[in-house]
Amino acid sequence: MRKISFEVPTKVMSGFTEKLMELELENSIIGKTEDDAIEVEVYFEKTESKQVDELEDYLEELIDNLDEEDEREEEEESNENED
Numbered sequence: 001m002r003k004i005s006f007e008v009p010t011k012v013m014s015g016f017t018e019k020l021m022e023l024e025l026e027n028s029i030i031g032k033t034e035d036d037a038i039e040v041e042v043y044f045e046k047t048e049s050k051q052v053d054e055l056e057d058y059l060e061e062l063i064d065n066l067d068e069e070d071e072r073e074e075e076e077e078s079n080e081n082e083d
Contacts, residue, residue, distance in 0.1 A: 002044050004052060005030070007037040012062040016040070019058045023051040 008016045020027055020040075025048065030039040044052050 002046065004042050004044070004056075006040045006042065006055075006059060007033055008040055008059065009037050009063060009066060011066055012059070013038050015062050016055075016059055019055055023055055025051055025055065 006016070020042070026043040028041050028043075030041050032038055042052060042055065
């Protein structure tokens, strides 16, 4: 069995968890990083590599969306301070 670790920001943990359940991958929560991300280990067989790739892509998408959301919030705060 193979293993891969993910650091999942707390803000996207629910979406990541839903995807894990959908893909039916065995996993464990290991702990928390210094920057409050949740450490998740996923265990898989070679035949499940495509599901793991899909999970990696999904997490990247969640993080990108989170970054964009943070940037929008910062812009809105900046615009409010200018008024």
